[in-house]
Amino acid sequence: MNKLIRTAALAASAMALAASALAADLKVGLSVSLSGPNSSLGIPYAKGMQAALAYKGEIAGRKVQLIVLDDASDPTTAGRNARKLIEEDKVDVLMGTSGVPAAIAMAQVGKEAKVPMIGLTPISIEAADNPWVMTVAQPTQLMVDAVVERMKRNGVKTVGYIGFTDAWGDLVYNALMKAAEPAGIKVLTNERYARADASVTGQILKIVALRPDAVMTGGAGTPGALPFLALAERGFKGGVYGQHGLINPDFVRVAGAAGNGALMPTGPVIVAEQLPADHPTKKMALDFRAVFQKVNNAPSTDAFSAYSFDGWLVFADAAGRVLQGGKTEPGTAEFRVALRDAIMSTKEVVGTHGVYNFKPGNLYGVDQRARVIVKLENGQWKLAP
Amino acid sequence: MTWDVALILAIDGLANGAVYLLAGLGLVLIFSVTRVVFVPFGDVVAFAALSLAAFETGRTPATIGLVATLASLAVVVEVVSLVRAGELARIPRALVGWGLLPALPCLAAWAISGTAAPAVVRIVVAIALVVPITPLVARVALQPMADASVLVLLIASLALHFLLSGLGLLFFGPEGSRTGPLAEGALTLPGGFPLSAQVMLMIAAALVLSAMFYLLFERTVAGKALRATAVNRVGARLVGIRPARTALLAYTLAGLLAGLIGVLVAPVTTMYYDSGFLIGLKAFVAAIIGGLVSYPLTAVGALAVGAVESFASFWSGAFKDVIVFSLLIPVLMLRSFMARHDEEDAEEIDQ
DSSP: HHHHHHHHHHHHHHHHHHHHHHSSOOOEEEOOOOSSSSHHHHHHHHHHHHHHHSSSOETTEEEEEEEEEOTTTTTHHHHHHHHHHHHHHHHHHEEOOOSSSHHHHHHHHHHHTTEEEEEESSOOOOGGTTTTEEEOSOHHHHHHHHHHHHHHTTOOOOOEEESSHHHHHHHHHHHHEEEEEEEETTEEEEEOOOOOOOOOOOHHHHHHTTTEEEEEEOOOOOOGGGGHHHHHHTTTOOOOOOOOOGGGGHHHOOOOOOHHEOOOOOOGGGGGSSOTTOOOHHHHHHHHHHHHHHHHHOOSSHHHHHHHHHHHHHHHHHHHHHHTTTTTTTTHHHHHHHHHHHHHOSSSSEOSSSEEOOOTSBBBBGGGGGEEEEEEEEEEEEEEE | OOOHHHHHHHHHHHHHHHHHHHHHHHHHHHHHHHOOOOTHHHHHHHHHHHHHHHHHOOOOHHHHHHHHHHHHHHHHHHHHHHHHHHOOOHHHHHHHHIIIIIHHHHHHHHHHTSSOOOHHHHHHHHHHHHTTHHHHHHHIIIIGGSSOHHHHHHHHHHHHHHHHHHHHHHOOOOOOOOOOOOOOOOOEETEEEEEEHHHHHHHHHHHHHHHHHHHHHOHHHHHHHHHHHHOHHHHHHHHTTTHHHHHHHHHHHHHHHHHHHHHHHTTTTTBBBTTTHHHHHHHHHHHHTTTTHHHHHHHHHHHHHHHHHHHHHHOOOOGHHHHHHTTTTHHHHHHHHOOOOOOOOOTTTOO
């Protein structure tokens, strides 16, 4: 699989080289999980990137080559892929991947080799430790803040929390604790369950016994549906809130009727056609939908392919500025430094998820414009302004 | 904790325990007859649940291809061994038994996939489809090494588990599925506690199947042959019971149990390609409580595991599994104090 993709990519790049031998091309190295347990995220990432290539395949008169490798949902392979992309393919920028640990592994290699990396997932490292990485994903705190604001507006005073036993459950819980206290909301429980668990009846009974006004869940994907099912079974009447890890067609399929009415934050691209006309990202999101449909012959229903698209847009904007400066050529160390600096000074680049402003010392580049609250109604996400 | 919470947890535990009971029966059955700790049991459970989910969403489950491939492998293995033994006359029978018989559920599954067959038909076909997996896998991989030590057999069965769970990921993808409820509605107990029909069905299935097992072992020749092989393989052979035949029967019965468990749990838990392993592991704890030989003790153990799991998830959700598996330590200590040391007997080998 890996080899096949490489061969295809090499053949494509050879053809592209023959076509434009005049000036050096730009090279983007993408490593995502095309196989393994994370592939339900990785495949949309790769498809979104193909759509982006079709949308903007030429920057300041230079062709862009995209080299895609499969990391098989393994952080070690992701790191090895990053090294391969840098040493063999001499890429100008790294992008990836579909898991936080794997993205950290890639960023580490990028730092050593001094190649900028645009992350497509949240990355939990200190920005000061690695000035070569930034990410287009929304920080968890930004998303959870939106949930807490909504709880406050809905008159929630007490909330029960149930989440994964792993890093994701911790991340959401910590963000919730940080946001809830200033909002005057009391978090009553910190219940946990493992991704592989069959039932959360015990944990839910404990939460329901404390009679909270609402329940916040910290899960992701299909296992994230368990608390929704158990709460519905117990006849819980309060509001149930989620977070962006649950914005996924498989979650909707498994939760079924139990997910009805759940409120969660997401990037505005998920509900692009429902956004008001003056929303800053509406036009770009609809453009993305159209080009995705054309390239992949299927509609885009997830948030992941849109992150790839945004990563590409940020890169295209920065590369455009560096090339117009005209001092450096792609493929050189000077170009990569200039590209890093250009990305770090990104100003008001409109993407599908939000409007990007990067600055040194900050991994994230989005603000409140990159989140909306949506409600699950009969299997459809509806904008809940 | 109030009484109503305790009651809900107890009912939840009973439902879990019913599943572990059935899985524990399957594990003890296979181990006592063949000395194999059949780790892939849980994977067969997951295959049954996910095949049923595939039928419901109108897809053709890849399990069909798996069974067909296994059946052709088994036919080759069987024919080669018959040719070597010079028993050519038995080849047609082997072709029917190992090739044609497993092909029947494949054909049925192929016929109903993509159609709006009634739920009952889907469930029956999903169970029938996974029943051949256990005996076929055992014929191809385990029977040729049936004389090996318990440890070697355990490692072989672990390898089979990894193979099957990898295939599960390939066939069904990393995301989980749920199937439609088998039984709708709920019964309200005195005091106002709802008892869902699904839970009653699970408990009833465990009771009925246990009773049928009891009758099988006490009243039928085949059941007595199974018991005889379990008690003493050489002795059983001396009175004309063929170990390979009883092993085949044990594997088939266990496959049937696995299929039943799969369709019973699929509506209440989200099944992933690897969910079966944890069910198998907890049933194994129950089977250890029964010493891997005693059916009644395994049943008690299964109910205990279910109850402990349910209450543990209330007290400390994050440590639920730790608490369940910690049960093994006192149980093993107690057993090793009480057991008479007969390792020599256990290693007695004959085919």
